[in-house]
Amino acid sequence: MQNISLYVNKKSFVHDVDFLTKLIYIFVFIAIPIISGSVIIGLLAILISLILHTCAGVLKKLIPIVALSLFVLLSVIIVQAAFIPGYHIVFFSLGPVHFYQEGLIHASLIIVRFLDILLVSSLTVLTTRPSDIVETLQRKGLSHRMGYVINSIFQIIPQMVSSMKTISDAQRSRGMETEGNLFVRVKAFLPLIGPVVISSLVGTRERAMALEARAFSADAKRTYFHEEMKYRYKTPVRIILLLLLVVSIIWRVL
């Protein structure tokens, strides 16, 4: 069964960092470029994130994520530079459309912030095991019921995909055409919906019983399957991150 989580299971110092520290990193690295208002600082934050992606061995996974966002970025440039009224200095023209310099500067700021947010979050998503995220939250007081719900969200889509494949195999095994042009596929897809929903409902009932049979709703203190991630340098790293934030605020105010 494939997984919808983007987590890449590798060994690196980035993977070793605990989730809370990564949350602080996300917050600080998004806040600083916005507070500073400088494109250079933003680019610097992006560069650091890129280096961290490389160290973690997940740079390749970043390509489709960034490629998907290119469409958004392109529309930002076009709208900001060509269609916002009130700009004067024409930077270049494409036929009848003029791109203004002020607009381009503004667009570049937006793009840098956008990429920064994208990279900072993707680093965390790519290098943190979903179950670690949930366990961290549970250790910090999230109820185990909510934890289960969050974990299920990571599983439900691949589960649906695989049960769809199973049922479609059952259908074509008995002569229902599912291969061919779009029309055939759509026609084959519609009768899938009922069985997939029913089988997931039946699955839910069985799972609820299986959970109860193993005392899911008991009140006893819980233990965890994974050991709590003990990141050795968590305190210094967190302090450095927060210091950076403080410095950037002070620098901005002065």
Next chain:
Amino acid sequence: MNLIDVQNLHFSYPEGIELLKGIDLAFDHRSTAIIGQNGAGKTTFVKLLKGLLKPVSGDILINGVNTKEISVAKLAAHIGLVFQNPGDQIFKSSVYDEVIFGPHNIGIPEDEADESTKKALIEVGLENKVNDNPYDLSFSERKLISIASILAMNTQIVLLDEPTIAQDDYGKQLIQGLVRKLEGEGRLVISILHDMDFVAETFTRTLVFQNGKVTMDNDTKSVFSQTEAVRRAYLEPPHVTQLGNRLGYTETYLTAEQFVKDSLRKREEFKQ
């Protein structure tokens, strides 16, 4: 012409190791058992025959048609597969709808489809559960539903993936009767099994899968007469066969009847 031709078949799942490493087989209408340890690739092999999976290299011809060149749906009129897990096969909300689904799809006229559906349900002994919801029935009954839903399509070839799972003696007898009847009609039954006693009593030909190859292929009696080779494939010979061996009989026994008959005869000879 052979009903099925398998030529130099290789298969591996994406990112998996090579599971089938060059298999050449021809199937006529003799009922055939496939045995082999867990994970030997038996289920994978029948899914390849069915066309649900395509060979990585090599070819599979069903009635002379290459599975790579025909859709699974079109092939379904010729070859039926009863899945290992009935939960993977059943998706309708009444037993009748489930069983008639196949006949409808392959274009059998309504009254004929209705007739063969009812006949198939009688054959598996579920004629009283026609309107039940399959989800409410037991595992063994659902397995029988999935068998009926293939029988109702009247295919020339029937593949069974562990049909005797969870069946009591009544269920096993019933399935044995079906295999013999289909073989008698000149239709090919290929079945995966873990119950060696059942294999010995029921099937004409037996194939042993091991390490991605077919290591034994012969009539059932010859296969089980090679006790050592069978054990090397991590399989246990049928109990009567073992009993005969331990008693030092040279004959390979496949059924209790045969064993008892010979033993009584030997006793008579001994008395005289």
